[in-house]
Amino acid sequence: MKGKVLVIEDEVNQNEILVAILKSNNYEVRNCFNGTDGERICMEFEPDVVLLDFKLPDMDGIQFLKWIKNEGILCEVILITAYASIPSAVEAIKLGAFDYIPKPIETEKLLVSLKNAIEKNALAKENIALKRAILKSSSIDGVVGVSPAIQEVIRAIKTFAQYDVTVLILGETGTGKGLVAKAIHNLSPRKEKPFEVINVSAIPEPLFESELFGYEKGAFTGAYMSKPGLIEIANGGTLFLDEIGDLPLHIQVKILRFIEEKKIRRVGGRDEISLDVRIIAATNKNLEMEVEKNSFRKDLYYRLAGFTIKIPPLRERKDDIEPLVRHYIEKFNFIHKKNIREIRPEAMKLLLEYNWPGNVRELEALIEKAILITEGDEIRKEDILLPSVEGEKRHPYEIPPSGIVWDEFEKSILLQAMEKSGNNIARAARLLGISYRTMQYRLKKFGIK
Secondary structure (H helix, E strand, O other): OOOEEEEEOOOHHHHHHHHHHHHHOOOEEEEEOOHHHHHHHHHHHOOOEEEEEOEOOOOEHHHHHHHHHHHOOOOEEEEEEOHHHHHHHHHHHHOOOOEEEEOOOOHHHHHHHHHHHHHHHHHHHHHHHHHHHHHHHOEEOOEEOOOHHHHHHHHHHHHHHHOOOOEEEEOOOOOOHHHHHHHHHHHOOOOOOOEEEEEHHHOOHHHHHHHHHOEOOOOOOOOOOOEOOHHHHOOOOEEEEEOHHHOOHHHHHHHHHHHHHOEEOOEOOOOOEEOOOEEEEEEOOOHHHHHHOOOOOHHHHHHHOOOEEEOOOHHHOHHHHHHHHHHHHHHHHHHHOOOOOEEOHHHHHHHHHOOOOOHHHHHHHHHHHHHHHOOOOEEOHHHOOOOOHHHHHOOOOOOOOOOOOHHHHHHHHHHHHHHHOOOOHHHHHHHHOOOHHHHHHHHHHOOOO
């Protein structure tokens, strides 16, 4: 068989003629007479090409074409159209239809167009298979890239996963530290056990100890029952401490003790509990500088830094942008049931020239948005919604000609953050991009309660 063709044509005679022509030329054929049946057969038959009459009883060619794209069905569409519908058919070509054939149909023209459509579809499927193979060979568990820097990260993941050591992951916000931590866990002997995550910067300081170590009934007001902490919940598995640079000093001591002795004591508890938990930590801070400033314990830093993975920012590994884009296209095609086959060169050029302050997290969000808004089966330049050049040059806060009084400005920003967060210190700190402790200090500085 040369390929699979679905014929959707409401005129019975025309439908039968097309089926006869295709079968006599060794195509596997299914047929129907309306768009609704066509949708059902498309899902079952998975044709290489749909031969589609533009005017159907229940829908037109544009509607059916959009349905195919939205469902992510990998096939080509050839429209059969009356002369009066040719402008609409041309519009359908812009949306991804392969070709249109005016009535009355010329058999030779039909067969040539069909042959070319089958070849294009086969090539598209081969390209997808090849890209998947390339991505698989140059990635590990969501960590994707071909640059020497990211390949070194992948090698470190594979190495550290084999040994039960504490690992420190360094990198700017959005570089994928969480993905690296999860990849280490998934490749380790602990992969069937829990992988618990705690974002240190998101927890109010008074709750740190109870969140990590748990508490006994009656340990404090409101402790009506005993509760295990995240370390205990992760027993046998891995605890990922994200943004460990924001960990309060008095908790750093207890984390160090747990790493060395594998024992904890719940808040309000008397007995020590022995646990088997691997610690993986990450931060976007320079911990050596934090040690010098006495905001991070030197002994904990040395305990963590023995096995370190440093993830470079995306702007320093532009070779990884294209494989990352391919990875995200495949990911969001699956999630959103789309069938985006390609990204146009001019669109890729925009991505390669951008500086990526938000790193791979920003790229992922941008590709998802592009997949959702594009009208065809390719991501176009106009689908890439990068910040405008003008917007990049502007500063987010413009200093008025008269200048500002810094303390008044800072106090105003703090009050706004508290108002927007409903007077929740942790949420206000996240709004301003600072730690909970820093937020507390600044509120105290200005007497804000």
